Amino acid sequence: MKKVDFLFILIFIFFVSLLIVPESRTFIANSSTQLPYLMGFVKTAILATYGEMIGSRIGSGDYFKKTGLFYRFFVWGLLGMVFVLVFKIFDSGVKTAISVNLLPNIANTGFIRNLYVAFLTSFFLNLIFAPTFMILHRITDTYLDLGQGKLGAILKIDFKEVIKSIDWQNFFSFVVLKTIPLFWIPAHTITFLLPENYRILSAGFLSIALGLILTIAKLKKSKLSD
Numbered sequence: 001m002k003k004v005d006f007l008f009i010l011i012f013i014f015f016v017s018l019l020i021v022p023e024s025r026t027f028i029a030n031s032s033t034q035l036p037y038l039m040g041f042v043k044t045a046i047l048a049t050y051g052e053m054i055g056s057r058i059g060s061g062d063y064f065k066k067t068g069l070f071y072r073f074f075v076w077g078l079l080g081m082v083f084v085l086v087f088k089i090f091d092s093g094v095k096t097a098i099s100v101n102l103l104p105n106i107a108n109t110g111f112i113r114n115l116y117v118a119f120l121t122s123f124f125l126n127l128i129f130a131p132t133f134m135i136l137h138r139i140t141d142t143y144l145d146l147g148q149g150k151l152g153a154i155l156k157i158d159f160k161e162v163i164k165s166i167d168w169q170n171f172f173s174f175v176v177l178k179t180i181p182l183f184w185i186p187a188h189t190i191t192f193l194l195p196e197n198y199r200i201l202s203a204g205f206l207s208i209a210l211g212l213i214l215t216i217a218k219l220k221k222s223k224l225s226d
Contacts, residue, residue: 004063008054015047019201032197037081040200044080047204049073051211059215068149075140076207079133080200087199090125091192114193122188126180134175142166175214183210 018024032039049072053063066072094117097103106116142162147154187209191202 005057008050008057008063011050015050015205019198028201029195029197032200036084040080040084041077042080043201043204044083044207045073045077047201048076048080048207048211051208054208055211055215058212066144066149068144068147068154071144071149071151071154072141075137075144079137080204082133083200083203086125086129087192087203088196090121090129091196094121094124115189118192119185119189121192122185125188126184130180130184131176134171138166138171138175139163179210179213183213 056065057063098105106113139162142165143154146157187206191199194202
């Protein structure tokens, strides 16, 4: 292990400690209530970018191999703001649909009911919203890759070039058809069991895990094509 690896381990421990220490946990919860969009930006940008850097370390041996980290940070932040709104829409929408009998209701009022509602929320979120989000993120990533992280070069890239550069077969066969049912639906079910103020934070941590999964899958694909 390199010295920088220990630094990134310490950073992860720091992130986790923020949730363990009562004072910082309360601060995060209160701030998420008072400034939902700002906190959504900050939490998602930091954790998702951290996850991309971890994935880069596994794939290339260098945390900073990916170009345009600042732009990736900014894009993730904007997506985090979208998550704040979308999570609320699907959470409230599913509960309303159940209350007016548009979705099956269950008599249980304890954990089983909470699990059922969390699963339905995650299911519809990932069925309806996730593919659109994934396509958008793949496009923004491809812009940054083709432009090598330089704004001037990014602005000159034709949209058709971006579309042609994306491996859509792998995107749909793995990212959409495998990670959604096998990873995102179960993971977001757990997320929607958490108090509302911690859900975006949970999504940020999940992005770290997904970054590792995608990197490992990419490495396996490279080995098979060699």
